[in-house]
Amino acid sequence: MxxxxxxxxxxxxxxxxxxxxxxxxxxxxxxxxxxxxxxxxxxxxxxxxxxxxxxxxxxxxxxxxxxxxxxxxxxxxxxxxxxxxxxxxxxxxxxxxxxxxxxxxxHPHLRNYDNDTECEVTCPYCGELFYIHVEGVEKEITCPYCDNPIEVDWNDSDNDKK
Ligand SMILES: [Zn+2]
The missing domain is CATH 1.20.5 (Single alpha-helices involved in coiled-coils or other helix-helix interfaces)
Incomplete structure (x- = not known):
């Protein structure tokens, strides 16, 4: 230019x-x-x-x-x-x-969700989501958020997941 x-x-x-x-x-x-x-x-x-x-x-x-x-x-x-x-x-x-x-x-219970050994649970009392070990196969667990007892039906919870 x-x-x-x-x-x-x-x-x-x-x-x-x-x-x-x-x-x-x-x-x-x-x-x-x-x-x-x-x-x-x-x-x-x-x-x-x-x-x-x-x-x-x-x-x-x-x-x-x-x-x-x-x-x-x-x-x-x-x-x-x-x-x-x-x-x-x-x-x-x-x-x-x-x-x-x-x-x-x-929230240690939220750690590394693993499909094979852990299962997703939504508390019916407080609505919080957490994971439990499948290996324990307990019929009743305690919500880590509200301490309410939750009955676990393994067949149902499998359907819930879908
Ligand atoms: Zn709860």
Whole structure:
């Protein structure tokens, strides 16, 4: 973009320069000093164009360095963001594990429900859900929440689960 603008500027200046040269030629060609003035003018303009080209090169180099530095910092920022996301995810996972551990500590009967050896029971008195071991096969258990005795009919509770 900047380069194209620069090019246009340079082209415009060259156009103006040629226009001025033609004008000089038309109006001063009978002047005995015309060739001298023209030569001086062209020399000056060549210096001027050299300076423009040099400035443009400097300018392009600077822009290139700025863009390089910009992409360097963008890379850095991306890496920091990735790192931060990783830490966030890790913290979230840790929190999940902590939550589960706290829940298990507070409610040991909720620990790792296992289909083969444990059975889900909903207390008919307080509505709380908990798990009992199938191995014990007791006819009557006590709700860990409200301490009410619950009669267990194993066939029924199997149907309830479905
Ligand atoms: Zn209960």
């Amino acid at each position: 900047d380069n194209i603008d620069n090019m246009n500027d340079r082209e415009n200046i060259e156009k103006e320069y040629k226009k001025f040269l033609n004008d000089l030629e038309e109006n001063l060609k009978d002047n005995p000093d015309f060739e001298y003035i023209k030569a001086k003018f062209i020399k000056l303009m060549l210096l001027f164009f050299d300076e423009i080209d040099y400035m443009r090169e400097q300018y392009d180099e600077k822009i290139e360095k700025i863009l390089e530095r910009q992409s360097y910092f963008e890379d850095k920022i991306n890496k920091v963001e990735e790192l931060a996301n990783g830490i966030e995810e890790e913290m979230r996972l840790n929190e999940e594990v902590e939550d589960r551990m706290i829940t298990e500590l507070l």
